Amino acid sequence: DGGITQSPKYLFRKEGQNVTLSCEQNLNHDAMYWYRQDPGQGLRLIYYSQIVNDFQKGDIAEGYSVSREKKESFPLTVTSAQKNPTAFYLCASSDYRDRGQHYGYTFGSGTRLTVV
Amino acid sequence: GNSVTQMEGPVTLSEEAFLTINCTYTATGYPSLFWYVQYPGEGLQLLLKATKADDKGSNKGFEATYRKETTSFHLEKGSVQVSDSAVYFCALKGSGNTGKLIFGQGTTLQVKP
Numbered sequence: 248d249g250g251i252t253q254s255p256k257y258l259f260r261k262e263g264q265n266v267t268l269s270c271e272q273n274l275n276h277d278a279m280y281w282y283r284q285d286p287g288q289g290l291r292l293i294y295y296s297q298i299v300n301d302f303q304k305g306d307i308a309e310g311y312s313v314s315r316e317k318k319e320s321f322p323l324t325v326t327s328a329q330k331n332p333t334a335f336y337l338c339a340s341s342d343y344r345d346r347g348q349h350y351g352y353t354f355g356s357g358t359r360l361t362v363v
Numbered sequence: 364g365n366s367v368t369q370m371e372g373p374v375t376l377s378e379e380a381f382l383t384i385n386c387t388y389t390a391t392g393y394p395s396l397f398w399y400v401q402y403p404g405e406g407l408q409l410l411l412k413a414t415k416a417d418d419k420g421s422n423k424g425f426e427a428t429y430r431k432e433t434t435s436f437h438l439e440k441g442s443v444q445v446s447d448s449a450v451y452f453c454a455l456k457g458s459g460n461t462g463k464l465i466f467g468q469g470t471t472l473q474v475k476p
Contacts, residue, residue: 253406280463289452289468337406341464351397351456352464354406 249274253338253355259363260325260332268323268358270338279321280352282337283307290337296321325360333362365390365457369467372450376443376474384438384470386427386453394455396420396429396436397464401450410438410451443474 251272260266270279278297282290292305296315310329315321321340325332336359339352370385388394395414399407411420416431425440436453453467 251406287471290466292463295463339407351395351399351409351412351454352407354399354408356406357404359404 251338251340251353251355253336253358255358256356258358258360260360261363263327265324265326266360268325268336268338268360270321270323270355271319272321272340272353273319274340274342274353275318276340276342276353277318278341279315280339280341281305281311281313281321281323282339284335284337284357293323293336332360335359365394365455365465367453367455367465367467369451369453369470372469372471374470374472376472378445378474378476379442380474382438382440382443382447382472384451384453384472386436386438386467388434388436388453388455390434390455390457392457393431394457396427397454397456398425398427398436398438399452399454399466401452401469403449407452443472445474445476448472448474 254269280295281293291307293311294313296302299318302315312324335357337357338355341352366389368387397412398410400410401407411422413420413429419428427436427438450469450471452469454464456464
């Protein structure tokens with residue numbers, strides 16, 4: 248079955264440490280997205296990529312970095328510059344070529360990151 | 364720019380009550396509209412969608428009608444269950460070819476037995 252896999256499900260980070268969250272999809276989607284969700288809050292866009300080797304900053308990119316070397320993969324690194332990284336991180340993908348705009352996003356099951 | 368506004372939660376209902384979660388939008392052109400549901404500790408799942416005016420999306424007893432005249436896409440269910448307790452997000456996808464969804468803030472639904 249096609250879908251998006253995020254790993255790990257839970258991640259603990261020490262102060263000053265960089266951590267990388269994995270996101271892999273086998274849906275052949277061109278576009279991938281990273282969102283941050285804080286308790287009781289909506290979704291805030293961190294980064295997105297519409298094509299391999301290209302990505303754009305979202306609304307809250309500071310302290311995060313991404314890469315898009317393969318169509319299937321869009322890892323997110325939470326750097327030590329991100330002062331408040333504890334949150335639930337969601338990855339999503341979509342068919343960017345959907346000119347009929349009929350399709351939304353497919354989401355992964357999320358990674359919960361906690362600073363210890 | 365495009366935006367989505369949802370009613371604030373939490374919405375607390377008794378089992379078998381009627382549910383309405385309001386969603387209004389601002390967009391140019393003819394966006395597609397979506398409702399997503401998020402169960403505790405999980406990602407978002409597409410609940411239903413509508414791609415043109417007067418379309419009605421439906422799934423699992425939930426319905427929403429795309430009202431262009433009122434720029435609304437309210438979510439309704441005739442009889443909620445405890446298992447419907449979740450966070451519901453309204454979203455739109457603009458008619459430009461950017462591919463990005465614009466999400467509302469989410470509305471938490473709590474259904475009590």
